[in-house]
Amino acid sequence: EDTPIDSYVAVLRVGSTDFGLVLDKIHDTEEIVVKPVARVLGALDVYSGNTILGDGSVIMILDPAGLLRATGEKDSSGAAEATSLPTSEDKMTNFLVFKAGEGAPKAVPLELVARLEEIAAKDIEYSGHEPVIQYRGDLMRLQTLPGMAIPPEGIFDVIVFTYDGKTVGLVVDEIVDIERAPLVMKIAGHEEQFLGSIVINGKTTDIVDIGYLLKGLVDELSVAGHMSSVGREVKLLFVEDSVFFRKLTVPFLENVGYAVTAAETPLEALTMVERGAVFDVVVTDIEMPEMDGFDLARALRKHTRLDHVPILAFTSTVNESFRERAAASGIVDMILKTDREALLEALAKQLHLVKEVA
Known part of the structure; x- marks a missing residue:
């Protein structure tokens, strides 16, 4: 039977395997709270949970890894247990490429983008001198890169970033495409809004530092007095x-008051520990090439001086399977990367527990 012309295909990635899911219709994007799947449906691993929309309707949340297993396919890495973990691909990264102002094309990592929107200039309001727009029941700040102004009329493209429960929109001239390219900085950034430049599809492209766009959110978070509640300087190992x-x-944690040491790979983190580095707490990503966060936690636990050091996962994926594997590997908590305030709360909780035991 032929596929209808008006159908859609969602391209999903599990580990290093790409596959397509045929859709009848795309309705909208929604920010949701995922609740665990009902026990009666627990055997259907194509579902990761459910949620209730604003109109009261209940929808099921599909699990890409479960869908892949249901087809009988396996991740091309051949590791069934780790189908949702990435393999090394020379740090290939998906970028959203766009034009904003003069000069080279610009890009941001696709994994940090929440949505793409078209916004009418007539809908812009101001909070003080700051342009904002009413967006999904909240206010979204509108920002531009230096040298570019918000158009006074018409409709323009906005790249939406959602972080720490806040939403920021970057106004751009044009969305160009999604491109996959190796993350190899050819030129370091000399302006605070750029990490540097790389080559994407044969063109020199400036990579925007999303931290520059989000730095104004720090003052709005409940971080005041955080370190005083912890009560001491804390040496934190951050693996990402x-x-x-x-x-x-890293700058966020340092601004709060942590003494942060960053490691780019689990092997780098282990080398630091083997050379005698001492840390009060470890925060690690889970989905990393060569060694994932679960294996890193198990390796760290083998060092006696890290027996009681809290290890927290700061990850893009939090589900029941990951929580079980985290507990088995010695990870005490899992926090989504888009919620730095929740990370602070989890750190304070774990450090207080360590203090009480001591």
């Missing part, structure tokens, strides 16, 4: 292979 999330998280 993505330069983008390191740039988003």
